[in-house]
Amino acid sequence: MEKFYLSEYLRNQEDQGPAEGTADARARQGETYGEFRKICTRIKEAFFQQWEREENLKSSMEIQKKAIIGYKNETDYFKDRVRSLIREYGAADTAFPPWYEGLTEAVYHENWGLAGVAQWFGPEYAQSSSAKIIGDRIYFLENGKMMRKPQSIEKNRREQLIRAFLLLTPEERLDREVHEIYLLDGTRVTIFCGGMAKTGQDTIIFRRYVVPNYTFEEQADRGTIPREAIPLFKAMVRIGFSVAFLGAVRTAKSTFLCTWQSCEDPSLEGVMVETDPEIPLHELMPEAPVVQLLADNEKLRNISKHLLRSDADYFVLAEARDGNALDTALRIACKGTKRMKITFHTRNPRDFPAEMAAEIVKSSGGDFAMTERKAAESFDYLFHFVQLADKSQKRLRGIFELSYDRTAGRPRTVPICTYDYEKDRWSWRDHIGEDKERYGREEAPEQFRQMQRVLWELANGSRPEGGELGEDAGRRERGEGADRGGIQ
Numbered sequence: 393m394e395k396f397y398l399s400e401y402l403r404n405q406e407d408q409g410p411a412e413g414t415a416d417a418r419a420r421q422g423e424t425y426g427e428f429r430k431i432c433t434r435i436k437e438a439f440f441q442q443w444e445r446e447e448n449l450k451s452s453m454e455i456q457k458k459a460i461i462g463y464k465n466e467t468d469y470f471k472d473r474v475r476s477l478i479r480e481y482g483a484a485d486t487a488f489p490p491w492y493e494g495l496t497e498a499v500y501h502e503n504w505g506l507a508g509v510a511q512w513f514g515p516e517y518a519q520s521s522s523a524k525i526i527g528d529r530i531y532f533l534e535n536g537k538m539m540r541k542p543q544s545i546e547k548n549r550r551e552q553l554i555r556a557f558l559l560l561t562p563e564e565r566l567d568r569e570v571h572e573i574y575l576l577d578g579t580r581v582t583i584f585c586g587g588m589a590k591t592g593q594d595t596i597i598f599r600r601y602v603v604p605n606y607t608f609e610e611q612a613d614r615g616t617i618p619r620e621a622i623p624l625f626k627a628m629v630r631i632g633f634s635v636a637f638l639g640a641v642r643t644a645k646s647t648f649l650c651t652w653q654s655c656e657d658p659s660l661e662g663v664m665v666e667t668d669p670e671i672p673l674h675e676l677m678p679e680a681p682v683v684q685l686l687a688d689n690e691k692l693r694n695i696s697k698h699l700l701r702s703d704a705d706y707f708v709l710a711e712a713r714d715g716n717a718l719d720t721a722l723r724i725a726c727k728g729t730k731r732m733k734i735t736f737h738t739r740n741p742r743d744f745p746a747e748m749a750a751e752i753v754k755s756s757g758g759d760f761a762m763t764e765r766k767a768a769e770s771f772d773y774l775f776h777f778v779q780l781a782d783k784s785q786k787r788l789r790g791i792f793e794l795s796y797d798r799t800a801g802r803p804r805t806v807p808i809c810t811y812d813y814e815k816d817r818w819s820w821r822d823h824i825g826e827d828k829e830r831y832g833r834e835e836a837p838e839q840f841r842q843m844q845r846v847l848w849e850l851a852n853g854s855r856p857e858g859g860e861l862g863e864d865a866g867r868r869e870r871g872e873g874a875d876r877g878g879i880q
Contacts, residue, residue, distance in 0.1 A: 428498065431483045436503045438477055456504050457559040462576035467500075474499045491543050507553060508543030512598065513579075521642075521784070525550065525596040536782030550594060554583055557596075574669055606650040606676055616644055616777075616786045618818045621809070621850060627843040629655040631836045632706075633828070634725060634732035634770060638741045639777035644786035645735040646710060648775065650676060652733060653708060660731075663699065664708035665720070671710055688717075699724060706731030713737070715755020718748050722763070725770035730835075732771065741776040741792050745803040768796040768803035772828055778811075787811050788818070795825050808847070822851035 458466035475496045478484055484495065491511040492498035501510040508530050512523040522533040528544045545553070554571075561573045569588035573581050578600060585594040608626065612619035628635075629652055637645040637652075650671055656662070658680040664673055667688040674684065683704070687695055699707070699720060709721045712734045725732050738747055749764035774792040779785070791809035796802075808821045824832075824844065832840030 425487060425489055427483075427486050428488050428502075431478070431481065431486050432499050432502045434481065435474055435477045435499055439473070439503075456556060460505065460556050460560070460575075470500050470504060471496050489543060491541070504556075507545045507549055508541065509545070509596075509598065511541070511543070513577075519602050519784075521600060521602045523598040525553075527593045527595075533783060536780075536784040538783075547592065550596075554585060554594070554596065557581055557583065572668065578670070578672065580668065580670065601647060601650075601670075606647070606654045608651055608655070611648065611651055614786070615816075616648070617788045621818070621846075624843060624846040624850065625652070626655055627839045627846065628773070630657070630839040631832050631843065632731045633772040633831075634730055635773045635775060636744060636771050637733070637735045637775045637777065638738050638744060639789070640737060640739060640779070642783070643777040643779045645777055646670060647786075648777065648788075649708070649710065649733055649735055653677070656680070656706070656731070660705035661703070662706050662708060663702055663704045664710065665699070665717070666710045667713065667717075668711070671708075673708075688714075704729070706733070708732075709734040711735055715751040715753075719752045719756045722748070722752065722766055722770055726766055730831075741774045741790065742805045744771075744774055745794070764803060765796050768794055772831075774805070780813075793823060793825055793828065795827055809850075820847065820850035822848050 455466045455469055459470055478486075478495060478499070486495060488495050488498040489508075491508060492501065493514065497510070501507055506513065509523055509525060511517065512520060512532050517523075517532055517534075520533045522538070524531040524538065525545060528546060528550070530541045530543050530545060531538045532541055533539075557573055558571060560575075561571075569584065569586035571581075571583040571585075573583075575581060580599045582597040582599070583595070584597075589595055608617065608622040609619075611617045612622060617625070635652065637649050639645050653671075653673065654676050656677070658677055660680070662673075662680065662682040663685065664671065664682060665685045665687055667686070669686060673680070673682050685695070707721065707724050707729060709717060709732075712718050712721060718736075721732065721734055736744065736748070738744055745764045745767040748767040749760050752758065752763050753760050771794050774794055776789040776792070778787055778789040780787060788809070789811050790807055792805040792807050795804050795806075797804040806821075806823050806825070808823050809818055811818050824847065829840070832843065
């Protein structure tokens, strides 16, 4: 073994300089970009002097607010003026931090824009789904891991940034300790401050969708779903099964909901209810007659009776977080509406009916067993998603057929797809319950035959371990009742 000398190691570390993100590194950056700091201050003062002369500070704040949201005209106003002042001061050769694209961009973001986190909005990090400001530290999600960046943001600049974000939503009170707002590009910004955060550790979290196309092919390219199952999923959409997309936070539930919805018949009338404006259905399906509503808690309770009277062909409930939302979804489904689509946070899909019933009973009252039964009878398939150790990688963990076993008096889940972590592949079971078959044959017989054929092909020689095949699938496996699936 090669000998290790501590003195030599420390001497080499000194020669290499401080690591990125350390206090020493930030101090050295401050020395390197001292002239840049001075020009930032000088330009900021020039702006303030101009605004004071114009006596229009309110208008300038409105411009800054729109610039941060992402409006091009307002952003260009700041940058054009900054560019002009840089020329006037003869400062075009001023060195600026490398995380900015140019001097004008750097001065704008240091003074009024997104500071060091602006880099995350550039093309280099277009595939990063998350960024965080924690205290003075800045992190970007890179290659599935949250990495600390060399740039930092001081307390007063953080507070300025938070105030600017809160201008976007006038209904948000400054004295609240948790805020959630949306930028023009759909980025969700969550702010924890005041008594909610430790002293000096106020936090700003940025999250966005990074899937450029909401198609099953795109999901297969990313490894989230098996490519060979795409015809199966498209057939299931066209048949009109009611589905729930389940999993923990950041497991691609909403992304898959968007993908599923994008294959929906655009001639059908739909209603989508969200608590936050995350899914732009008017962009995904610009020709479809889909009503998009924003409602949560009491707002949702107040409009639920109107939703129940709706003649929509389907409902989409994104992020069903509480009993009110789940109760609304269940009541709509019990009315006979198919093609229901919801997302729900859970780690075990087999517990979905029970967890749904528990939330509804806690919020609205009622009998738990009856509510659980209604939940099991209202949804046909459960899609379970997980996030791998590499956080940029999501996987379809399993698909479960959901029904209610009237003989046993309990919900029944049959896995038709499971994911093998070690082999990074999926296995399938050829099972379609009698109630699903009956609905498929009545609603879309041609698409149902397609579903049967593809599922049989997927399952041939590849069956999930554990659990029963089910009576119908067992007959097909033994060669009995071949007319049920059309498979000889």
